[in-house]
Amino acid sequence: MFPYIFKIGNFEIRYYSLMYLIGILLAIYFTKKKAKKLKYNPDEIENIILFTFMGGILGARIYYVLLKWEFYKNTPFEIFAVWHGGLAIHGGIIGGFFTLLLITRLKKIKLIFLGDLILPFLLLAQGIGRFGNFANGEAHGVPTITPLSIIFSLKNKFPEFWATVLTSLKIENNPISISTIKDLIDSGKKITVVFENKAYELKYYVPWGISFPKKYFPPAYQDFGTLPVHPTFFYEMILNFIGAAILITLWKNDKNLGVGKITGLYLIFYGIIRGFVTTFRADDLMIGIFRAPHLASMAMIIIGTIILYKRGKSENR
Numbered sequence: 001m002f003p004y005i006f007k008i009g010n011f012e013i014r015y016y017s018l019m020y021l022i023g024i025l026l027a028i029y030f031t032k033k034k035a036k037k038l039k040y041n042p043d044e045i046e047n048i049i050l051f052t053f054m055g056g057i058l059g060a061r062i063y064y065v066l067l068k069w070e071f072y073k074n075t076p077f078e079i080f081a082v083w084h085g086g087l088a089i090h091g092g093i094i095g096g097f098f099t100l101l102l103i104t105r106l107k108k109i110k111l112i113f114l115g116d117l118i119l120p121f122l123l124l125a126q127g128i129g130r131f132g133n134f135a136n137g138e139a140h141g142v143p144t145i146t147p148l149s150i151i152f153s154l155k156n157k158f159p160e161f162w163a164t165v166l167t168s169l170k171i172e173n174n175p176i177s178i179s180t181i182k183d184l185i186d187s188g189k190k191i192t193v194v195f196e197n198k199a200y201e202l203k204y205y206v207p208w209g210i211s212f213p214k215k216y217f218p219p220a221y222q223d224f225g226t227l228p229v230h231p232t233f234f235y236e237m238i239l240n241f242i243g244a245a246i247l248i249t250l251w252k253n254d255k256n257l258g259v260g261k262i263t264g265l266y267l268i269f270y271g272i273i274r275g276f277v278t279t280f281r282a283d284d285l286m287i288g289i290f291r292a293p294h295l296a297s298m299a300m301i302i303i304g305t306i307i308l309y310k311r312g313k314s315e316n317r
Contacts (some may be wrong), residue, residue: 003136003216016132023125024053031117038254040109048103049118052096059095060087061307067285067292088285089126090296096122112307115263116256120247123266127240132208133233141230141280144209145185145202150195151279156291158282159194164195165202175214179225182211204228220267223282230280236273243269260311267304271297 004012029051032042052152064086065072065079069130072079094119097127100118104111133139142158169191171177179200184191191202209228220229247266275297278284285292 003218006168013043014132015135019070019129019132019135020125023121023128024049026128027118027121027125030161034117034251034254034257038257043115044107048100048107048114051103052099052118052143055099056092056096057082057087059098060089060092063091063094064065064088064285067287088292090293090300093270093300110258112260112263113258114248115266116176116251116258116260119263119266120244120251123240123247123270124244126270127237127244130233130240134231137212137216137220138283140210140212140220140223140282141226141232141235142205142282143229144206145227146205147200147249148205150200155289156286160196161200165193169195175221175225177225178227182225182227206230219283229282232277232280235279235280239273239277243273260307264304264307264311267300267307271300271304275301 003016004014005018007013028046031045031049034044035042044263061079061082067088068086100114101111103109104114114254130139142162146158146161150157165171165181166173166178170180181191185203192199193202194200208231210220210231211226211228212218213226214221243266247262247269250262250265256262274293277296278291281291281293287295
């Protein structure tokens, strides 16, 4: 909605970058304090976090490019144009994990210890970063005129539903034309669309949708004009903050570091959070007929559950 803090010519400082910078600085500050208390070299922990962050960025980009290969194979130079967007959080987690795994092998530090030490603040940073998505008008949800039965279907029915809406109303797929749907609904006109032999009324199914203006031409406006969309960035922000608060509470107890409880819970928490939020997203990556985040989230939940199970078994011995 207001992507940059200030801009001079082609130079700009964006809220998105600032949010992740704040997140990583918080992670560095608190983990260094804890590391010092536990007799670990705090500067070494800082370097590990920075390298892991860079590995996460690389993983996020590779993941996104691979799932959008049909586009990137014809525009290879765009692969490196990260300023045009295109980072996927699950790819970031995978990239960060393998970077951390490599570092632990080289430094001979327990992987599970570093996971327990860092992950509460990763979840906090992810929550802070979602404000950057709001500022950019990206990572947005489907329009709030979408019936909940369409949103929560196992198959991603939204693209077919949306195509039916545009065809039925004889509206072109551009932001100016789509914005007329909002004008019709706001005027009180009843609009009905038949999809899969069922009639749906186009109305605001929830009252908290966010409408993005044309001014900065954000992705949400490009996709749906001024129609209110589900603020999925805020859904995830709130849930991430709740999850981070739980993990940080556990993190404060030194005995929970290095046993895997925090790492396992992080994987389960974020798997559930992202799996829920992705049902509302309009721009999620797909693998065949499945939403890629659903598959990745399922894998995270399974791995997290296995970690907790093994931890429980070791405690009962």
